[in-house]
Every structure is written in structure tokens, then in C-alpha cells.
Amino acid sequence: MAVSAPSLTQQIANEIGSAIVRSEYDETNPFPIEADLCQQFGVSRSILREAVKMLTSKGLLKARPRQGTWVQPEENWNLLDPDVLRWLLERKFSINLLAEFTEIRMAMEPQAAAFAARRATDDQKQYIANALERMRAAEMGHDDALAADIAFHVAVLEASGNRFFMQLKDMVETALTISIRVTNKTAGVETGSIANHRAIYDAICDGDAVGARTTSMSLIQEAYDLILEAGETAE
Amino acid sequence: MAVSAPSLTQQIANEIGSAIVRSEYDETNPFPIEADLCQQFGVSRSILREAVKMLTSKGLLKARPRQGTWVQPEENWNLLDPDVLRWLLERKFSINLLAEFTEIRMAMEPQAAAFAARRATDDQKQYIANALERMRAAEMGHDDALAADIAFHVAVLEASGNRFFMQLKDMVETALTISIRVTNKTAGVETGSIANHRAIYDAICDGDAVGARTTSMSLIQEAYDLILEAGETAE
DNA sequence: TTATTATTATGATATATATGATAAAAAGAC
DNA sequence: GTCTTTTTATCATATATATCATAATAATAA
The missing domain is CATH 1.20.120.530 (GntR ligand-binding domain-like)
Structure with a gap:
């Protein structure tokens, strides 16, 4: 079966997910707010939110009203998730x-x-x-x-x-x-x-x-x- | 840390996820289209789509333009995902x-x-x-x-x-x-x-x-x- | 039988409103 | 004048709605 091209949501989730696993976000560079990420990736807010929810369900992110979205510590990550494992192995x-x-x-x-x-x-x-x-x-x-x-x-x-x-x-x-x-x-x-x-x-x-x-x-x-x-x- | 109440998206994902794992969807009862699910759960399309993307990222669902959304065979499920495991264990x-x-x-x-x-x-x-x-x-x-x-x-x-x-x-x-x-x-x-x-x-x-x-x-x-x-x- | 058109369902965008939570400003007490 | 409490403003996510785009299938016309 031919593999379908990934949707925009999947692409965004992949880019953010591997960035998280590469530790690109930390105290000095906190995870951006939704509006900033929309601008950065040039996508609509609903696509961005879908991608963030995907990463949240893999344990990488957490979001709360007014507080923003933040990266969880590595022990919260679902390391046995195929995507998370791939991002881990693909980093340096x-x-x-x-x-x-x-x-x-x-x-x-x-x-x-x-x-x-x-x-x-x-x-x-x-x-x-x-x-x-x-x-x-x-x-x-x-x-x-x-x-x-x-x-x-x-x-x-x-x-x-x-x-x-x-x-x-x-x-x-x-x-x-x-x-x-x-x-x-x-x-x-x-x-x-x-x-x-x-x-x-x-x-x-x-x-x-x-x-x-x-x-x-x-x-x-x-x-x-x-x-x-x-x-x-x-x- | 107090556990936050689950968002509507998480609630919908949980309900659909455990229904999938209980095999409520099959040839005679295929997975509904987005509009029908919105009606059934009484939520907006954006919330429903976020929930579906969460389940897609755990291997339970797949969606394609025009074709609809369908449940994947069990061997595609990410069984080591904590949610999926819990749904499996909670079914009969x-x-x-x-x-x-x-x-x-x-x-x-x-x-x-x-x-x-x-x-x-x-x-x-x-x-x-x-x-x-x-x-x-x-x-x-x-x-x-x-x-x-x-x-x-x-x-x-x-x-x-x-x-x-x-x-x-x-x-x-x-x-x-x-x-x-x-x-x-x-x-x-x-x-x-x-x-x-x-x-x-x-x-x-x-x-x-x-x-x-x-x-x-x-x-x-x-x-x-x-x-x-x-x-x-x-x- | 083939080509064209219509329809369907998801994909994606834009906008509006609601809600929860934090920060700032104003008011009151001492 | 300072400190505490109350009120208001602001911020960022949560949720809803409307609209358009696209891919793919089904129906119709040639």
C-alpha cells in the first residue's frame, strides 16, 4: 500500500516533536505560545492545536488555560511510542x-x-x-x-x-x-x-x-x- | 500536584478510544463521519478533530480526504501507550x-x-x-x-x-x-x-x-x- | 465504455467567544 | 506612607462556528 503524504498537522507535530526531543526548548527558550507557533510555522491555529494535542497525548507537552504550553520532563514522555523513539534516535x-x-x-x-x-x-x-x-x-x-x-x-x-x-x-x-x-x-x-x-x-x-x-x-x-x-x- | 480536570478534547478522545478498543466499530457499524460524531457527542468540529488526531497518533485511527475515518487493525495500535493499555484492560x-x-x-x-x-x-x-x-x-x-x-x-x-x-x-x-x-x-x-x-x-x-x-x-x-x-x- | 460533473468527507483557514488564571491597579485599613 | 485586600485588566488556552480547499468517489452524460 502506498504511504500517503503526511497531513500538515502530522508535519507540524513531527517538527515540534523532534525539536522537543532535541532539547531546543528550555528555561532560557521556553515553549512558545500558540500564536507565535502559528506565525513561525505559517499555519492556522486549528492545525497547530491538533499537532500540540498529538504531542500532548505522547506525554511531551502539557497545556493549561492562561499558563501556556510547556515541555514535560523526559520521564513523562512515552518513550515506547514509535514517533518518540524515532525522534530520540534521530537526534545527535x-x-x-x-x-x-x-x-x-x-x-x-x-x-x-x-x-x-x-x-x-x-x-x-x-x-x-x-x-x-x-x-x-x-x-x-x-x-x-x-x-x-x-x-x-x-x-x-x-x-x-x-x-x-x-x-x-x-x-x-x-x-x-x-x-x-x-x-x-x-x-x-x-x-x-x-x-x-x-x-x-x-x-x-x-x-x-x-x-x-x-x-x-x-x-x-x-x-x-x-x-x-x-x-x-x-x- | 493536583490532577487537572480533563479537557473536552481529552474526554472525547477517551470515550472514542475505549469504544474502539471494545470493538464497537466493525463492518456492520463503521466508524462515523466527523459530522455525525459532532452530533453524537455534542461538540464542535475542532474539538472532535483534535480528539481524532490524538487517537490517530496512537495508531487506532486513520483518516483520508473523502474516504472518511476508520479504525485500524489491532496490530497497528500502540499497545504500549498508557491510554491504549488502560482501555484494553478496562474492557471486558x-x-x-x-x-x-x-x-x-x-x-x-x-x-x-x-x-x-x-x-x-x-x-x-x-x-x-x-x-x-x-x-x-x-x-x-x-x-x-x-x-x-x-x-x-x-x-x-x-x-x-x-x-x-x-x-x-x-x-x-x-x-x-x-x-x-x-x-x-x-x-x-x-x-x-x-x-x-x-x-x-x-x-x-x-x-x-x-x-x-x-x-x-x-x-x-x-x-x-x-x-x-x-x-x-x-x- | 469513457469522459465529465456532482457529491462527499476530510483538510485547512479565519474569526469570535468563553474560560481559567495571572498580573496590575485601586481602594481601604492602620 | 505602607501594607493588605479587592477589583479590574490582561493573557493564553478552550471551544465554537463559518467558510473554503482538496482529494477521492459516485453518478450522470456523451
Whole structure:
């Protein structure tokens, strides 16, 4: 399905949202009033208000009569919202943020693999196998390594049979796509070795929940260790 | 800080959002056009459009010129959004949903406990200890058992030092509060035994990441098993 | 069957009024 | 003259209404 062009409201929400996440508003530069934002973006007040409401519903903003609109502290932000996560990852790149995100992957993906070992349908196992095949093809330059790696992790999350784990797939895709664009070093990190991925696949096919969890944890831990190493080297 | 009364926009978003999640709109009862919704709720078009944009930004709705507005399939919903989760949990209660949410806790909380074992500050350890104290007081009827249990899990998540794990605290609080309101049986499930919670606290204080993960996993697994058992009994 | 026109529903703008909350000015007390 | 209280003014968001623009679908005419 062709992606529709974003509406003006969505565009404004995107610009303001990423500005907020880049910390462009602070004590010395407080969030502007509605009238000023209308002028700045050249839009009508109803469009501006729709955009502000979108950001309010993601926890970034709060507005009160007469008091104005202000940016909430980061702990109020809905960090697991795909837009908020994308804005976070698109700002000046942070190894710390990538490390923290990998920590959540360290929690989620092994458990997803364990559930996949118990629940995966034949079709779902086939999707995982297909992704492995694409990884092999990528080694010979016949496919995109990043896309193949993402496909693998997404297939495992899908096979978990849990809608909350499935939710993570968009986030993994966003995070991996953006992190590889910013720093080449983690490119090797993300794709890891095909043998490790194959071990996860085998454990899932064998119905070996413990094995699936363990091998998945090893893979993410390996990526995590290299990210920490990259962080130390950059310092 | 006193909670401000929700605006009309927020009220409308809440009503429509929970109706969507309750599957009130389907092929035979499609999502109404803007004009009809304005009439139904007795609000202006600008308020209605603000509410719809809020729900669109949470993945529940999509609108196109001339085509109208429609409810997206559930896999598009941002399930980790606090509002969406609350609407899900508030609809006719589902043991399956609670089980799935407990599965995500099974992934997150042991890992959070492991990070807490490595990173918790003295203050954070004290918060966990305070929660344990409250659990003991609750056994003697001097505190609320549910509130004390929530405080314990929230304190561990806070001590993980990872903003994504911290994000889960609102969700845990929402899910536990709602699940206990609907079914008494899981009341005992959630609070578990104080000894198990104490073991987590001890492992965190000892800096024992493996121990913290293991004991936390045992606690959540125990709760999970009883939820599955409750589901079988109800059938 | 194809081209043209009409209709529909959302997108966007402009304007007006209401409301809540804060700041400033005026009045009263000491 | 100073301080406190009351009243008034101002400000920024909240809500409503009217209008036009645009995209897309349906109906009609050729």
C-alpha cells in the first residue's frame, strides 16, 4: 500500500516533536505560545492545536488555560511510542541511548524466542528460515545484510504469539535502521554471525525454549558488549 | 500536584478510544463521519478533530480526504501507550490479555532486577526496602497489600537505570490496579510471598545480578502459572 | 465504455467567544 | 506612607462556528 503524504498537522507535530526531543526548548527558550507557533510555522491555529494535542497525548507537552504550553520532563514522555523513539534516535546520536535500547532487547528478545520455541507455527518457522537464507545471500552480496537481520528478529518476535512482543518489531526496525545510518561500527554488531542466528532458529524448531532463550541472549549480549566497547573508544 | 480536570478534547478522545478498543466499530457499524460524531457527542468540529488526531497518533485511527475515518487493525495500535493499555484492560476483562502482559513482565522485570543489582544507588535500595516494609505491614492490615506490591516492583524498575524499563512502571501499576479490581483470585497472585520479594531485594543489595534475575523470574513465573490456572478454571 | 460533473468527507483557514488564571491597579485599613 | 485586600485588566488556552480547499468517489452524460 502506498504511504500517503503526511497531513500538515502530522508535519507540524513531527517538527515540534523532534525539536522537543532535541532539547531546543528550555528555561532560557521556553515553549512558545500558540500564536507565535502559528506565525513561525505559517499555519492556522486549528492545525497547530491538533499537532500540540498529538504531542500532548505522547506525554511531551502539557497545556493549561492562561499558563501556556510547556515541555514535560523526559520521564513523562512515552518513550515506547514509535514517533518518540524515532525522534530520540534521530537526534545527535547517543551510544548511551543505543545501549539502553539494546538492554531492552536483551530483556525482550530471548523471552520472545523462548515463547516462539513453544508456539511458532510452521509458517512462522518458515519466515525465520527465509530470513536466515537472506542473511546467507547477503554474505555473498545478494541481499541487504541489515534488512535480512531485521527480518530475522522481526520474524522471531512475530512467532512469540504475544502482541506486546510483536509491538517491539517496529521499534527494533527503527532503531537498527537509524543506528546503522549513523555509525558504521555497529553494522557488524547488528548482523552478528549467521551461526548464532542459526542456533536460535534450530532451538525454536526443536521446541527448545531454554535453548532459544540462551542462544538469543548470547547474540544480543555480544552486540551489547560491542556497543559498550564502541562507546569507550569514542570517549 | 493536583490532577487537572480533563479537557473536552481529552474526554472525547477517551470515550472514542475505549469504544474502539471494545470493538464497537466493525463492518456492520463503521466508524462515523466527523459530522455525525459532532452530533453524537455534542461538540464542535475542532474539538472532535483534535480528539481524532490524538487517537490517530496512537495508531487506532486513520483518516483520508473523502474516504472518511476508520479504525485500524489491532496490530497497528500502540499497545504500549498508557491510554491504549488502560482501555484494553478496562474492557471486558480477559485472562488472555493479563497473561500476555504478565509475559512481558516476565521478560522485563528479571532483567531490570539484574541491572538494579549492578546499578542501584543506596537511595534506590532504600526505596525497595521501604516497599518490603510496607508489604509486611500490609500482612498485619496496616497498609494496602496491592499498593505495597506495586511500590516494590516500581522501585526495582526505577533502580534499573534504564529509561525504557522505567517506562514500564506506569503500565505495571495500571495493569495490577485494574486486574485486582476485576478478579479477586489474582489478588493473591500479585502480592506473592514476601519471602520471594525479600530474596530479590537481598540479591540486589548483594550486587548479585544472576540471583536477582533468577528470583525475580521465579516470582513472576509463579504469578503467571496462577493466572493460567485461573484461566483454565474459568473455562 | 469513457469522459465529465456532482457529491462527499476530510483538510485547512479565519474569526469570535468563553474560560481559567495571572498580573496590575485601586481602594481601604492602620 | 505602607501594607493588605479587592477589583479590574490582561493573557493564553478552550471551544465554537463559518467558510473554503482538496482529494477521492459516485453518478450522470456523451
